[in-house]
Amino acid sequence: xxxxxxxxxxxxxxxxxxxxxxxxxxxxxxxxxxxxxxxxxxxxxxxxxxxxxxxxxxxxxxxxxxxxxxxxxxxxxxxxxxxxxxxxxxxxxxxxxxxxxxxxxxxxxxxxxxxxxxxxxxxxxxxxxxxxxxxxxxxxxxxxxxxxxxxxxxxxxxxxxxxxxxxxxxxxxxxxxxxxxxxxxxxxxxxxxxxxxxxxxxxxxxxxxxxxxxxxxxxxxxxxxxxxxxxxxxxxxxxxxxxxxxxxxxxxxxxxxxxxxxxxxxxxxxxxxxxxxxxxxxxxxxxxxxxxxxxxxxxxxxxxxxxxxxxxxxxxxxxxxxxxxxxxxxxxxxxxxxxxxxxxxxxxxxxxxxxxxxxxxxxxxxxxxxxxxxxxxxxxxxxxxxxxxxxxxxxxxxxxxxxxxxxxxxxxxxxxxxxxxxxxxxxxxxxxxxxxxxxxxxxxxxxxxxxxxxxxxxxxxxxxxxxxxxxxxxxxxxxxxxxxxxxxxxxxxxxxxxxxxxxxxxxxxxxxxxxxxxxxxxxxxxxxxxxxxxxxxxxxxxxxxxxxxxxxxxxxxxxxxxxxxxxxxxxxxxxxxxxxxxxxxxxxxxxxxxxxxxxxxxxxxxxxxxxxxxxxxxxxxxxx
Amino acid sequence: xxxxxxxxxxxxxxxxxxxxxxxxxxxxxxxxxxxxxxxxxxxxxxxxxxxxxxxxxxxxxxxxxxxxxxxxxxxxxxxxxxxxxxxxxxxxxxxxxxxxxxxxxxxxxxxxxxxxxxxxxxxxxxxxxxxxxxxxxxxxx
Numbered sequence: 038x039x040x041x042x043x044x045x046x047x048x049x050x051x052x053x054x055x056x057x058x059x060x061x062x063x064x065x066x067x068x069x070x071x072x073x074x075x076x077x078x079x080x081x082x083x084x085x086x087x088x089x090x091x092x093x094x095x096x097x098x099x100x101x102x103x104x105x106x107x108x109x110x111x112x113x114x115x116x117x118x119x120x121x122x123x124x125x126x127x128x129x130x131x132x133x134x135x136x137x138x139x140x141x142x143x144x145x146x147x148x149x150x151x152x153x154x155x156x157x158x159x160x161x162x163x164x165x166x167x168x169x170x171x172x173x174x175x176x177x178x179x180x181x182x183x184x185x186x187x188x189x190x191x192x193x194x195x196x197x198x199x200x201x202x203x204x205x206x207x208x209x210x211x212x213x214x215x216x217x218x219x220x221x222x223x224x225x226x227x228x229x230x231x232x233x234x235x236x237x238x239x240x241x242x243x244x245x246x247x248x249x250x251x252x253x254x255x256x257x258x259x260x261x262x263x264x265x266x267x268x269x270x271x272x273x274x275x276x277x278x279x280x281x282x283x284x285x286x287x288x289x290x291x292x293x294x295x296x297x298x299x300x301x302x303x304x305x306x307x308x309x310x311x312x313x314x315x316x317x318x319x320x321x322x323x324x325x326x327x328x329x330x331x332x333x334x335x336x337x338x339x340x341x342x343x344x345x346x347x348x349x350x351x352x353x354x355x356x357x358x359x360x361x362x363x364x365x366x367x368x369x370x371x372x373x374x375x376x377x378x379x380x381x382x383x384x385x386x387x388x389x390x391x392x393x394x395x396x397x398x399x400x401x402x403x404x405x406x407x408x409x410x411x412x413x414x415x416x417x418x419x420x421x422x423x424x425x426x427x428x429x430x431x432x433x434x435x436x437x438x439x440x441x442x443x444x445x446x447x448x449x450x451x452x453x454x455x456x457x458x459x460x461x462x463x464x465x466x467x468x469x470x471x472x473x474x475x476x477x478x479x480x481x482x483x484x485x486x487x488x489x490x491x492x493x494x495x496x497x498x499x500x501x502x503x504x505x506x507x508x509x510x511x512x513x514x515x516x517x518x519x520x521x522x523x524x525x526x527x528x529x530x531x532x533x534x535x536x537x538x539x540x541x542x543x544x545x546x547x548x549x550x551x552x553x554x555x556x557x558x559x560x561x562x563x564x565x566x567x568x569x570x571x572x573x574x575x576x577x578x579x580x581x582x583x584x585x586x587x588x589x590x591x592x593x594x595x596x597x598x599x600x601x602x603x604x605x606x607x608x609x610x611x612x613x614x615x616x617x618x619x620x621x622x623x624x625x626x627x628x629x630x631x632x633x634x635x636x637x638x639x640x641x642x643x644x645x646x647x648x649x650x651x652x653x654x655x656x657x658x659x660x661x
Numbered sequence: 662x663x664x665x666x667x668x669x670x671x672x673x674x675x676x677x678x679x680x681x682x683x684x685x686x687x688x689x690x691x692x693x694x695x696x697x698x699x700x701x702x703x704x705x706x707x708x709x710x711x712x713x714x715x716x717x718x719x720x721x722x723x724x725x726x727x728x729x730x731x732x733x734x735x736x737x738x739x740x741x742x743x744x745x746x747x748x749x750x751x752x753x754x755x756x757x758x759x760x761x762x763x764x765x766x767x768x769x770x771x772x773x774x775x776x777x778x779x780x781x782x783x784x785x786x787x788x789x790x791x792x793x794x795x796x797x798x799x800x801x802x
Contacts, residue, residue, distance in 0.1 A: 203719065203720030207710075207728055258721070259762045262721055274722075397668070555671065555672075556671045560676070657681065
């Protein structure tokens with residue numbers, strides 16, 4: 038009740054209530070509740086005095102130690118130690134977890150001593166090398182499904198192209214696909230040096246002896262030069278791989294893809310068509326019996342060479358149809374063979390003299406006489422009208438009424454460019470000259486070029502042309518290769534060609550050499566120095582376009598005059614081919630190493646010049 | 662004495678040595694051809710990797726190593742020239758050993774490089790000779 042009393046003292050309102058409580062005891066409990074809720078003096082309130090008394094500190098308040106101090110201390114200490122151990126454990130676990138999750142990275146100092154010097158340090162490369170070394174090549178396709186550079190055809194133009202690509206893009210990966218079973222080789226010796234070699238074993242190995250006696254292989258590069266096709270994509274430094282005996286039958290220039298005859302597909306980044314050509318035949322021979330056809334030799338490849346070489350070892354007589362470069366060279370070659378095996382050699386052609394489409398008439402006739410002197414019976418102005426097998430001989434009927442009975446026939450009447458791809462692939466052909474039509478940069482379509490015999494290109498200087506010569510294949514192949522690596526160069530460097538009629542007569546030519554054009558020839562009497570044999574002996578080079586590359590014009594000589602000697606035997610000279618007063622072609626007749634000057638004259642055009650004066654630039658008497 | 666004969670459209674001139682030794686009056690522009698076969702070293706001193714004189718060296722299986730070694734040698738300013746190129750020549754030779762058919766020569770790589778440099782000088786002389794002729798013919802015109 039003390040509480041109540043005190044409440045009454047403070048609040049008169051509560052005092053009233055108290056009165057009520059006193060008076061109505063039957064609701065006492067309820068009222069008590071009400072007073073609490075309504076406020077009033079707080080419970081436990083004490084006057085300050087009272088508080089002061091209660092809080093007065095006395096000695097009784099001081100703690101009294103009880104139990105052992107040591108025990109108590111150890112208890113506390115062991116508790117702290119436990120705490121420390123637990124904390125350390127937790128910290129360790131955290132660090133471990135961070136290391137494991139990679140949240141914490143330690144920069145370890147490398148052990149400098151243990152690092153090996155001069156080995157591949159790039160882990161990627163080591164991995165790649167290890168991967169290649171451990172590769173199961175039997176699971177890799179023989180022909181890679183994609184190559185950066187694809188060259189269709191494995192002839193001279195492709196050789197020119199891959200060399201140019203490799204020199205501009207050192208780690209290029211190049212795949213060459215050729216129809217023949219041979220790696221790239223040069224064809225000129227097949228109708229020249231190989232026939233004049235006495236070394237049978239060398240000929241067997243396709244090694245030819247240059248006129249100077251130096252031996253050289255027909256193959257541009259030996260087999261080991263090339264990478265295996267399936268390994269090509271994995272070569273760090275790239276390489277050149279050749280697939281032989283396969284033909285590309287279709288090309289999709291939009292999708293940059295080719296198809297082989299066995300349906301293999303290859304995609305490329307840049308592609309070159311260098312399919313070359315195949316020897317033409319005559320309709321009359323196409324229609325002839327198999328007996329006749331078996332004795333007819335077309336001439337283009339190593340196999341053709343081997344076949345003719347074998348066939349003429351024992352033949353008693355052979356007829357060559359065609360009076361162009363190949364026909365005339367083979368006539369000389371077989372004429373030489375005839376001198377040892379008594380074979381009779383005929384050469385038949387419709388023109389009035391050898392190389393009648395190329396050389397002016399007087400020179401053509403002179404050449405014919407030269408070939409006759411090599412033991413060949415030349416039948417000029419004669420056309421083949423019939424061919425049939427009679428007994429063991431093949432009988433050729435000529436429009437002159439003459440009949441020839443021979444064992445073997447060689448047909449050398451020109452080349453048919455290999456352009457089957459145009460039909461299957463929608464590429465443009467030239468109606469007049471044949472071959473794939475390309476621009477001055479040898480480009481047929483985006484990322485697609487054509488070079489060599491199969492290319493009908495635009496020559497900025499001389500107009501649209503198609504050229505079938507070794508050096509043109511090299512030059513145009515190289516240009517295409519340069520352009521495939523981004524050079525964007527037009528055809529500008531004129532290719533040349535040469536023909537040797539045995540070791541003693543030879544000529545080199547450049548530009549448009551067409552006997553229907555007016556010509557101006559300047560000649561001098563020849564000396565023993567002026568033969569193809571002499572030039573190769575001097576330069577050591579059988580592939581004449583290579584000699585000419587190294588040749589530089591010799592300066593005009595200041596020799597003291599000697600007594601005049603002149604003869605009319607066309608020993609050596611320069612022949613200019615003129616079109617609209619401009620020199621478009623030049624033949625250097627038994628004059629060698631003057632091609633750089635000829636090239637400059639063609640470039641200049643020598644319009645309205647006195648060509649006799651121009652001829653002086655060639656120093657034909659001095660030429661060696 | 663030169664004399665001329667005409668056979669239809671074809672003209673033939675026979676000339677003696679002395680006739681042809683008279684200075685030419687022909688006006689042939691023998692401008693330096695930007696596309697002329699430049700030889701091993703270009704005018705700006707760079708190496709012409711497309712030079713036929715290199716044969717298959719730059720395009721063969723050790724082409725990359727060859728280029729590295731030859732560049733090192735060519736641009737070397739050390740004395741003796743190329744003395745700092747030992748490593749790259751070693752790398753090249755290690756590669757070449759794998760292709761005895763391609764690189765049969767026993768002479769060491771450095772002499773090859775020297776030989777090429779000489780060739781290079783040869784080409785440069787030739788170029789200057791060409792230049793000389795060009796100047797002469799220009800003077801004549």
